[in-house]
Amino acid sequence: MDEHQVVWNEKVAAKIIQNLEKRRMAGSYAASVAKAKEEVLEMIPQGATVFRCGSMTVGGMGLWEAIAAIPEVNVIDPYLPKLSPEEGLDLRRRGLTADVMIASTNAITLDGRLVNLDGMGNRVAAMIFGPRKVVLVAGANKITPDLPTALKRVREVAAHMRAKSLGMETPCAESGRCADCRAPQRICRVTAILHRPPMLTDITVVLVAQALGF
Numbered sequence: 001m002d003e004h005q006v007v008w009n010e011k012v013a014a015k016i017i018q019n020l021e022k023r024r025m026a027g028s029y030a031a032s033v034a035k036a037k038e039e040v041l042e043m044i045p046q047g048a049t050v051f052r053c054g055s056m057t058v059g060g061m062g063l064w065e066a067i068a069a070i071p072e073v074n075v076i077d078p079y080l081p082k083l084s085p086e087e088g089l090d091l092r093r094r095g096l097t098a099d100v101m102i103a104s105t106n107a108i109t110l111d112g113r114l115v116n117l118d119g120m121g122n123r124v125a126a127m128i129f130g131p132r133k134v135v136l137v138a139g140a141n142k143i144t145p146d147l148p149t150a151l152k153r154v155r156e157v158a159a160h161m162r163a164k165s166l167g168m169e170t171p172c173a174e175s176g177r178c179a180d181c182r183a184p185q186r187i188c189r190v191t192a193i194l195h196r197p198p199m200l201t202d203i204t205v206v207l208v209a210q211a212l213g214f
Contacts, residue, residue, distance in 0.1 A: 019112030026204040047072045051095035053123045057104035057213030092122040096130030106158040107150035114194040115150040119187035139212030161214040
């Protein structure tokens with residue numbers, strides 16, 4: 001990575017972390033995926049239950065394989081192969097009682113607000129209430145100047161790419177553009193903005209210097 005880009009990334013991350021702290025959320029900066037992975041693993045206490053949420057960012061880092069290998073750690077994983085829909089739904093409900101939830105965020109503003117869009121709602125629900133510790137990994141591509149651009153990013157970038165990755169039959173998955181559709185498989189159903197951490201939820205954001213996920 002270009003040295004000027006490195007310096008710029010560090011400055012932007014430092015500003016966001018400062019603003020997260022003002023909002024009573026923790027933040028850290030990792031110059032590489034390997035360092036981010038190391039930081040996340042250090043946040044998982046021995047014997048913890050960890051809730052896996054849908055995240056191309058976390059999955060692409062190889063974190064779930066590393067977490068599953070930690071002795072005495074139990075992963076609540078609704079993405080295990082051959083689960084019935086009922087079994088997957090039950091695991092999503094159980095995830096709300098986990099010790100740690102690990103996911104990403106669809107967008108983060110320079111002033112430290114987190115914006116997320118969900119279809120089923122279990123991911124944003126767990127960010128708000130349930131797990132004792134929420135760890136969100138965000139690549140540099142998730143950073144936006146302000147709330148309007150964060151909302152625009154969620155709708156015009158993250159949503160259609162996620163719909164396409166899931167094989168959803170929606171206009172945006174086909175065209176790459178939001179049509180504010182009424183498709184049965186529409187995933188734009190819940191938008192959550194975290195201005196502050198909910199009263200009983202401990203949130204840490206790990207910013208990574210490179211683009212990750214959608």
